[in-house]
Amino acid sequence: MHPASSVIFFTTASGAGYGLLFLMGLAGAAGLMPAGLWSGLVGFALAFGLITAGLLASTFHLGHPERAWRAMSQWRSSWLSREGMASIVTYLPAGIYALGWVLAGEARGFWGVFGILASAGAVVTVVCTGMIYASLRTIRQWHHPLVLPGYLLFSLYTGGLWMTVLVCAFGGDVTFLIWTTIVAGAAAAAVKWTYWSKIDTDAPVTTAGTATGLGHLGKVRMLDGPSTSKNFVMREMGYRVARKHVHKLRMIAAVAGLVVPFALLMVAGIMGTAGGWIPALLAALCGSLGVVVERWLFFAQATHVVTTYYGAEAA
Amino acid sequence: MTSLPTKAPTKKLGLVIDLDICVGCHACAVNCKEWNSGGHSAPMTDWNAYSGTESEDGDDAGAWGVWFNRVHTYEVGDAPESRTVHFPRSCLHCEEPACVTVCPTGASYKREEDGIVLVNPDTCIGCKLCSWACPYGAREYDYTDGVMKKCTLCIDKIYNENLEEVDRVPACVSTCPASARHFGDLGDPGSAVSKLVSERGGYDLMPEMGYKPTNKYLPPRPRKTNAGDTGAPTKLEALAAEAADAVPSNAGGNGFLAWVDAMLSR
Numbered sequence: 380m381h382p383a384s385s386v387i388f389f390t391t392a393s394g395a396g397y398g399l400l401f402l403m404g405l406a407g408a409a410g411l412m413p414a415g416l417w418s419g420l421v422g423f424a425l426a427f428g429l430i431t432a433g434l435l436a437s438t439f440h441l442g443h444p445e446r447a448w449r450a451m452s453q454w455r456s457s458w459l460s461r462e463g464m465a466s467i468v469t470y471l472p473a474g475i476y477a478l479g480w481v482l483a484g485e486a487r488g489f490w491g492v493f494g495i496l497a498s499a500g501a502v503v504t505v506v507c508t509g510m511i512y513a514s515l516r517t518i519r520q521w522h523h524p525l526v527l528p529g530y531l532l533f534s535l536y537t538g539g540l541w542m543t544v545l546v547c548a549f550g551g552d553v554t555f556l557i558w559t560t561i562v563a564g565a566a567a568a569a570v571k572w573t574y575w576s577k578i579d580t581d582a583p584v585t586t587a588g589t590a591t592g593l594g595h596l597g598k599v600r601m602l603d604g605p606s607t608s609k610n611f612v613m614r615e616m617g618y619r620v621a622r623k624h625v626h627k628l629r630m631i632a633a634v635a636g637l638v639v640p641f642a643l644l645m646v647a648g649i650m651g652t653a654g655g656w657i658p659a660l661l662a663a664l665c666g667s668l669g670v671v672v673e674r675w676l677f678f679a680q681a682t683h684v685v686t687t688y689y690g691a692e693a694a
Numbered sequence: 695m696t697s698l699p700t701k702a703p704t705k706k707l708g709l710v711i712d713l714d715i716c717v718g719c720h721a722c723a724v725n726c727k728e729w730n731s732g733g734h735s736a737p738m739t740d741w742n743a744y745s746g747t748e749s750e751d752g753d754d755a756g757a758w759g760v761w762f763n764r765v766h767t768y769e770v771g772d773a774p775e776s777r778t779v780h781f782p783r784s785c786l787h788c789e790e791p792a793c794v795t796v797c798p799t800g801a802s803y804k805r806e807e808d809g810i811v812l813v814n815p816d817t818c819i820g821c822k823l824c825s826w827a828c829p830y831g832a833r834e835y836d837y838t839d840g841v842m843k844k845c846t847l848c849i850d851k852i853y854n855e856n857l858e859e860v861d862r863v864p865a866c867v868s869t870c871p872a873s874a875r876h877f878g879d880l881g882d883p884g885s886a887v888s889k890l891v892s893e894r895g896g897y898d899l900m901p902e903m904g905y906k907p908t909n910k911y912l913p914p915r916p917r918k919t920n921a922g923d924t925g926a927p928t929k930l931e932a933l934a935a936e937a938a939d940a941v942p943s944n945a946g947g948n949g950f951l952a953w954v955d956a957m958l959s960r
Contacts, residue, residue, distance in 0.1 A: 380826070442820020442840025449817055450798035456697045459823055460798035516792065516903055517829045584902050585829070587768075591781055592897045592911055593713075597771025602778065605723070605764030608756030612831040615822065684900065685831035688766060688783060 380518065381618040382678035385439040390508060391537070391674050393433025393466075394530065395667065397501035398538015399426040400473055402556070404498030406542070407476070407486030412551030414490075419481035422545050427473070429541075434466055458514050462507035469500030505534045512677075519583060519694070520681045525574040532567035537670055539563050540640060540663040547647055547655035557648045561641060564666075568637050571673065575629060578680070583693040590687040601690040616683035628676055636669020698794060699806035706809040706881035707847055708787050708908035709867065710890055714915045715874035718767050718780030722866035722875060726763040726784070726845070729865035734846045735815065738762070739838040760834045762845040763866055779914055782875070784866070785832035785845035786899065786907030787811050793824035793833060802842075809881070809908060810849055815841045829903045852877070880908050 403422055406412040438444040451467065453460040472493040479490030486494055509530030512521040539560030546553050587601075588594020609617075643662035647655040682694040731738050740759030763784040769776050787804075791811050794802045801818035804811050813824075813833075818841040825833040825842060833844045848864035851857065861868060867877040878887035887910075890896065896910035918924055 440821070442835070442837075442842075443818070446799065446817065446819045449800070449819060450821070453697075453798050453800050456795040457798045459796065459821065463798060511796075511823070514796070515827055517827060585900055589900055589902060590829075591768060591770075591779070592899055592913065593768065593770045593779055596914070597776065600769045601766060602769045603718075603767035605720075605766050605783070606758065606761070608758045610758055610761070610764075611834040612825070615825060615835070616831070683826070684829045684903070688831055 380678045380681040380683060381615050382675050383440050385436045387671060387674045387678065389433040389437035390530075391433075391667065391670050392429045392436065394505060394508070394534040394670075395537035395541060396426050396429030396431075396433060397469075397505050398534040398536065399429065399541045400469075400538070401498045401501040401535065402538050402542040402559070403480075403486075403545075404473075404476060404494035404496075404501070406546075406551065406556065407480060408491030408494040408498075410487055411555060412486070412546055412549070414480040414484050414486035415549065416481055416484070418545060418549035419477060421548070423473075423477040423480065425541055425545075427470075427477075430466070458507050458510040462504060462511060465500060465504040465507050469497060469504055472496035472500060501534075502531070505531055517684050518681045519581065519585075519684075520578045520677075523574065523578065525570050525577065529567065529570050529574060532563055532570055533670055533673070536560060536563040536567045537663075537666060540644075540659070540666045543644060543647060544656050544659040544663055547650070547652055547659045550652055553651050553655065554648060557644050561644060564637055564641065568633065571632075583682070585684040585687055586693040587687045587691070590684065601688075604689060612685055613689055616685050617689060618679055625676065625680060628672055632669045632672040632676065634669070635665050636673060637666075640666035640669070698790065698804055701806060702789070703804070703806055703809040704881050705807065705879050706787075706789070706908045707852070707878070708809070708880045708887075708910070709784070709847075709864065710876040710878070710880075710887045710896060710910050710912060711782055712874040712876070712894075712912040713779055713781060714912060715872050716765075716780040716782060717872050717874070718765055718778075719871065720765045721869050721871060722782055723761060723763040723765050725865045725869035727761055729848060729851060730762060730846065733848065733850045735762075735813065735843045737836075737839070738843065739836050741837070760836050760843050762832075762834070762843070764831075775917070775919070777914065777917055782866070783830065783832075784909075785811060785847075786830055786905075786909040787845075787847060789906035789908060791905060792827040796823050796827045798823070810847050811844070812846055812849065813842050813844055815839065815843075818842055829900050829905065830907070847877075880910065 403426060407414055438447050441447060450460055450463045454464050476490060476493035476497050480486045483490065506527065509527040513526040516522050539556065542556050543560055546556050586594060587599040591599050593599050640662035643658040647659040647662065684694045686694050727738055730736060738760040742757045743759065763782060766781045766783060768779050768781055770779050771777060787809055791804060794804050794811060798821065799817050799819055801814045802824050820840040820842065822835055822842065825835060833842050836843050851865060852862050854862060863877045867875045876887050876890060878885045880887055882888060891910045894912040896912050898907050899911060
């Protein structure tokens with residue numbers, strides 16, 4: 380699949396934003412992070428900024444962005460519509476919670492209820508994002524039971540990286556949040572590693588034989604394509620570049636996304652509120668880079684069954 | 695509404711494509727483009743159409759554009775037993791089209807009255823998710839219009855009362871010089887297309903996807919590898935017997951013609 384940069388930016392940025400919102404909602408409500416003007420301004424600017432930038436980016440690849448509001452209408456059948464709706468609905472409790480945090484200086488009790496609602500909204504939105512991909516039967520690397528847990532854990536992990544920056548800078552239970560982030564990161568890595576080995580070894584069901592229905596006559600090879608140049612289907616679904624560099628890119632994703640941030644988180648844990656936000660910020664930036672590489676692979680490695688009409692033996 | 699019709703359409707208009715007959719001339723694809731350039735989903739935009747080079751407008755893709763119907767050619771089996779099969783591919787108007795249910799705006803829909811799958815160009819936001827959901831590559835995005843386009847089964851032709859009744863079939867069907875394409879109601883077991891499907895073993899493409907395509911493909915007939923497989927010797931024997939019987943009975947006779955024959959044979 381063609382890895383559209385707007386969709387990669389959207390899923391990683393809003394994923395981190397919802398992870399951060401989830402943690403702020405729960406940590407604030409549970410009293411693990413004290414509410415205050417500056418922590419609120421920076422924290423919610425970051426969370427809403429990541430979410431909103433991601434949502435806006437996702438409209439960039441639309442043919443008619445001005446009609447994007449119509450995407451709220453088909454929640455009965457469409458995960459994309461559900462995602463749009465969940466993302467908008469989540470702004471409501473999150474906005475009220477942010478007001479309480481920033482203006483009233485309180486995230487527990489009454490305000491905490493909105494924090495928990497915002498956290499729930501964040502989870503629902505990320506579930507919808509994951510299901511957009513997991514529901515597509517045409518791409519076996521997406522229609523996979525580990526795709527949804529992957530989206531949730533990566534969201535929690537990248538949100539945790541940013542949350543660590545906040546607690547190191549503004550106070551809170553640094554140790555607890557660092558461990559939460561590390562556990563989420565390790566779980567995300569375990570899911571991803573299993574996922575990668577699964578998609579490498581799972582046998583594709585669709586072949587050129589089932590696509591054309593001619594498999595019973597022998598091996599099916601394309602002699603002549605339907606067009607002299609690449610058409611839309613070949614451009615959008617037939618992306619192949621990544622497959623050459625898969626193993627190197629996976630190592631880059633693992634080192635930048637996991638190993639380096641873990642080391643920096645340890646440093647942040649030792650420094651705590653005494654400047655720990657600097658290594659934590661580096662961990663968040665480096666981790667985000669790793670997750671972008673991971674997400675790029677998620678698209679570029681996905682093989683669409685339509686490619687079996689265009690010369691692929693199986694997909 | 696991108697939910698499927700609550701009542702499954704009883705009428706299932708679709709195509710039956712005979713892979714035994716198709717000669718791969720691309721006339722169906724060309725006439726599809728011709729008709730639909732002025733039809734329901736018009737225009738069918740082309741890019742670099744007259745460029746001649748591949749990079750005139752900065753896009754190195756060469757000439758390309760939106761087509762609803764495309765013809766592939768495959769080699770099936772291994773030489774010397776291999777065969778060439780021409781394979782036209784267009785929207786199959788599935789009974790359970792995921793391209794419809796994934797649509798977030800309701801622009802993609804399946805008609806309850808005849809099962810045709812269409813896109814409303816006024817509400818499509820151009821997110822392309824339907825093209826990801828389609829296993830058959832039937833949907834093509836129009837970058838200029840910013841909306842998704844697809845085969846309409848020539849909805850503006852098959853119901854067009856200004857046309858002669860014989861012409862109220864999709865453009866690909868009316869133009870096929872080999873009569874490899876058939877149009878009709880596949881929901882009616884008594885229709886000509888349904889009979890064709892049951893007689894010839896018509897099948898679904900990628901049945902494992904579970905989208906239940908309406909369009910069916912008829913397999914190439916068994917290959918004839920030996921001279922005898924055509925039935926020629928038997929036919930010739932019968933013909934020889936017939937020919938023997940047809941030898942003029944007056945060859946050795948004594949009529950006028952026999953006399954002429956004898957004279958001219960000298």
